[in-house]
Amino acid sequence: MVHYQARLDTTFAALSDVTRRGVLEQLGGSDASITDLAQRFHMTLTGMKKHVSILEQAGLVTTEKVGRVRTCKLGLRRLEEEATWIEQHRQLWSARFDALDELVEHLKRKEKADAQRKRR
Amino acid sequence: MVHYQARLDTTFAALSDVTRRGVLEQLGGSDASITDLAQRFHMTLTGMKKHVSILEQAGLVTTEKVGRVRTCKLGLRRLEEEATWIEQHRQLWSARFDALDELVEHLKRKEKADAQRKRR
DNA sequence: TTTACAGTGAACCATATGGTTCACTATCAA
DNA sequence: TTGATAGTGAACCATATGGTTCACTGTAAA
Structure with missing residues (x-):
């Protein structure tokens, strides 16, 4: 292609x-x-x-x-390819931001654990 | 806007x-x-x-x-607006082509009916 | 048979685009 | 301190873009 x-x-x-x-x-x-x-x-x-x-x-x-x-x-073209392109990239975006979310969650948990450890 | x-x-x-x-x-x-x-x-x-x-x-x-x-x-923008625009227009396209389909169906039925009438 | 109308194409214009080079600044590393 | 590295900005270039006017063709209508 x-x-x-x-x-x-x-x-x-x-x-x-x-x-x-x-x-x-x-x-x-x-x-x-x-x-x-x-x-x-x-x-x-x-x-x-x-x-x-x-x-x-x-x-x-x-x-x-x-x-x-x-x-x-x-015309006959109904923007299929463009819709697909955009959708794929929306998913890319989402994947990256989800990864970011997870990182944030991980850091939060870690922080919490550290706080717990300190308290003990 | x-x-x-x-x-x-x-x-x-x-x-x-x-x-x-x-x-x-x-x-x-x-x-x-x-x-x-x-x-x-x-x-x-x-x-x-x-x-x-x-x-x-x-x-x-x-x-x-x-x-x-x-x-x-x-970046933070995830092409929501563009995806929406394209989707709306895909629907417009579809609506128009559906109307065309119906017209064709209508003509087909009419043709059939005419053929029947002729046969009688 | 004029006359009016719908579109077309060439030429032109100003500005935007996609790229470069060159000179410069700021930072990192030895 | 002296290079080398990463990026930046200005200037420049060729081509593309979005628009116009003007002269033209073909079609419809009077």
């Missing part, structure tokens, strides 16, 4: 822009043309076209042009 | 670089100095320092300098 990392690169990059996340939310509600999106996000057609292309490149959006108008819909 | 979107921006941007994701994985295994990381990723100290700063900015890494060496660890 050489492409896996490149895929994560482009997808996370696509998601790192507030306008593009907004477009995804919009398309979650209903399909829209480039003009619709450009108006909603106060941008030129050309500007919005670029965003849509980036989302399309990342597989998050698909488009189809019929007549003059290009209709944009949510 | 004005900061929410800006937060997603910086976090997704931080995650959109393969080196930085690598650093997070490394730190998931064990803490490391800037020098350690720079060597592992074949980069100058200055270059790695920049990556670490970006991860730190995003709250994904924390660092502490003792003596000459700055030790980097996983």
